[in-house]
Amino acid sequence: MNARICMKALALLFALLAPASHAQTYPSRPLRVLVPLSPGGGMDAVTRSLAQSLTDSIGQSVVVDNRPGAGSQVALEILADAAPDGHTLMMLSATTVIYPLLYESRFDLVRDFAPVSQVTAQGYALVVHPSLPAKSVLELVNYARANPGKLNYGSSGIGSPIHMTTELFQIATSTQMIHIPYKGLGAAYTDLVGGRIDLSFATIISSQVHIRSGRLRALAVTPAKRAPALPDTPTLAEAGVPGVVVVNWYGLVAPKGTPKAAVDRVAAETIRAVRAPELMKRFVADGSEGVGTTPAQFTAHIRAERDQWRRVIKQAGIRGQ
Numbered sequence: 260m261n262a263r264i265c266m267k268a269l270a271l272l273f274a275l276l277a278p279a280s281h282a283q284t285y286p287s288r289p290l291r292v293l294v295p296l297s298p299g300g301g302m303d304a305v306t307r308s309l310a311q312s313l314t315d316s317i318g319q320s321v322v323v324d325n326r327p328g329a330g331s332q333v334a335l336e337i338l339a340d341a342a343p344d345g346h347t348l349m350m351l352s353a354t355t356v357i358y359p360l361l362y363e364s365r366f367d368l369v370r371d372f373a374p375v376s377q378v379t380a381q382g383y384a385l386v387v388h389p390s391l392p393a394k395s396v397l398e399l400v401n402y403a404r405a406n407p408g409k410l411n412y413g414s415s416g417i418g419s420p421i422h423m424t425t426e427l428f429q430i431a432t433s434t435q436m437i438h439i440p441y442k443g444l445g446a447a448y449t450d451l452v453g454g455r456i457d458l459s460f461a462t463i464i465s466s467q468v469h470i471r472s473g474r475l476r477a478l479a480v481t482p483a484k485r486a487p488a489l490p491d492t493p494t495l496a497e498a499g500v501p502g503v504v505v506v507n508w509y510g511l512v513a514p515k516g517t518p519k520a521a522v523d524r525v526a527a528e529t530i531r532a533v534r535a536p537e538l539m540k541r542f543v544a545d546g547s548e549g550v551g552t553t554p555a556q557f558t559a560h561i562r563a564e565r566d567q568w569r570r571v572i573k574q575a576g577i578r579g580q
Contacts, residue, residue, distance in 0.1 A: 285521050289320040293349040295331035306350045312532035330358035343514040345521025353420045353507050356564045361418045361579035374557040375511040376526040381547030382482035382506050383460040386475040396478045396498035403434035411437040413447035413456045424460045424505045426575040431503045463546030481505040488546045
């Protein structure tokens with residue numbers, strides 16, 4: 260048994276033997292929240308906003324540590340090796356759930372970690388280039404059915420939530436479109452606004468400026484209810500396509516074996532933070548909403564997401580590359 264495994268085993272044993280003491284002293288030092296993406300993106304912004312709120316409420320600094328790479332696997336490795344004492348957490352998204360379904364990974368998010376709380380939910384907008392002869396979702400569906408393989412759509416990569424959402428939409432509407440994966444949403448936007456691709460499911464925050472300027476046309480949004488940032492845009496169900504409800508989301512997980520008292524404390528403080536008026540207002544402006552769930556609710560959410568995307572991958576025949 261190597262030294263790293265021994266140290267982790269000792270830390271786990273200590274956490275199990277002294278839950279009462281831990282509850283009284285936690286947190287005893289600054290918390291670290293791993294972010295599996297580079298600074299500057301939506302997940303990073305949400306994490307830093309939450310970190311500030313948690314710092315104020317728990318009396319310890321909360322430090323954001325960006326560790327991008329390998330579809331969140333770099334950050335997951337660090338989290339798996341961290342002491343299970345509640346002082347190291349990780350922010351993850353739907354991408355972290357999808358990745359192991361397409362690519363080799365030794366991790367199971369529920370089995371190997373301790374889900375803490377869902378932090379936010381942010382929907383997508385179905386946007387098309389104005390030159391496309393479709394001013395509603397049903398017009399788009401009818402056009403796509405009449406012209407199989409003619410329309411193309413962009414995404415931020417194979418297995419990305421945007422890719423998976425579009426595949427789910429095609430399954431629900433019996434349509435066939437060509438997938439054009441990009442290395443990032445920015446490049447996809449350039450081609451979409453330029454008319455080189457026809458449509459995409461895009462994050463609400465990133466698409467708002469193009470929708471308002473008329474460079475893109477919004478046909479629907481993917482959450483179960485209308486998005487406050489696009490109040491005049493119907494949901495997919497309202498637009499005639501029921502059964503396709505998708506939100507991207509961010510949530511916190513801890514190392515496996517983290518004491519329940521620590522997990523519950525972070526969950527409770529997260530719920531309080533994301534439902535506070537100031538943070539709620541900030542999230543809405545960014546096209547998302549604060550959620551805040553118990554560990555049990557977040558565990559159930561991860562399992563439901565995994566089941567849904569596994570079905571989509573099988574039905575659409577998607578393969579990782």
